[in-house]
Amino acid sequence: MRRLPATAPDQRARPANTRATGPGRLLIVVYAVFAIAATARAGFQIATKFSDAPLAYLLSAFAAVVYIVATVSLARPGTRAFRVSLAAVLVELAGVLVIGALSIADAQAFPHDTVWSGFGRGYGYVPLLLPVLGLLWLRRTRPAAE
Amino acid sequence: MDGYFFAVLIVGLISTVICAGAAVLKKNPNDITILSVAAVELTLAVYLIGSVIRVIAGEHIAGEPWEFWGYMATALIIPVGAVYWALLERTRWSNFVLAAVGVIALVMAARMNQIWY
Numbered sequence: 001m002r003r004l005p006a007t008a009p010d011q012r013a014r015p016a017n018t019r020a021t022g023p024g025r026l027l028i029v030v031y032a033v034f035a036i037a038a039t040a041r042a043g044f045q046i047a048t049k050f051s052d053a054p055l056a057y058l059l060s061a062f063a064a065v066v067y068i069v070a071t072v073s074l075a076r077p078g079t080r081a082f083r084v085s086l087a088a089v090l091v092e093l094a095g096v097l098v099i100g101a102l103s104i105a106d107a108q109a110f111p112h113d114t115v116w117s118g119f120g121r122g123y124g125y126v127p128l129l130l131p132v133l134g135l136l137w138l139r140r141t142r143p144a145a146e
Numbered sequence: 147m148d149g150y151f152f153a154v155l156i157v158g159l160i161s162t163v164i165c166a167g168a169a170v171l172k173k174n175p176n177d178i179t180i181l182s183v184a185a186v187e188l189t190l191a192v193y194l195i196g197s198v199i200r201v202i203a204g205e206h207i208a209g210e211p212w213e214f215w216g217y218m219a220t221a222l223i224i225p226v227g228a229v230y231w232a233l234l235e236r237t238r239w240s241n242f243v244l245a246a247v248g249v250i251a252l253v254m255a256a257r258m259n260q261i262w263y
Contacts, residue, residue: 021237025240026239026243026246029231029246
């Protein structure tokens, strides 16, 4: 076991998690808000008008799951949670880019908005900004090579 | 947009400015920033009580009632969760967390207004 300086006794009890601290806390809160918003929206769409646009509403549900996984894994310590966060944020970035591009290129196929339509236009482009900030944060807090 | 929305708008924006300002000045969460978030919660609680009274008095919600109450319940939980999350780590970044509450509350109040009318 590594010896820690006596001047930092509280560091000993803390697990090696640097993601849920400092700016990471704000990032996690924004992810949590999107997880809640996307889950509620997808749940509402699927419960009330699923047959209108099954694909769009399934995409909404998928986005909601991605946000939930990202929120939880960012808040959890450990290398495994780091990998899950990285995967979730990359899926999120791919999702917002692909769905964003498709929704503009083929507006007929996406008549009903998802969180990622128009690169997250309906949410102030936060869905586009969030994975970029997430990746920057993950890069800064990446675990040391084993 | 009714009086409740404008109340949340004003209190929410003041709270966001106070908390973001404190974060920029590198202050940790303190009584002022936490009380400003408490003021947002109080405003939302007044919105809740007022809305319950209006429904009892026979007013009709134009949109889906359960969507309105869902937004209301979520909006009421967010300030509490943010304060809890901020107190777990008292750094200036937690003031940015608290600053997010006011903006979220006003967006949700705007949505609640849309559903109601």
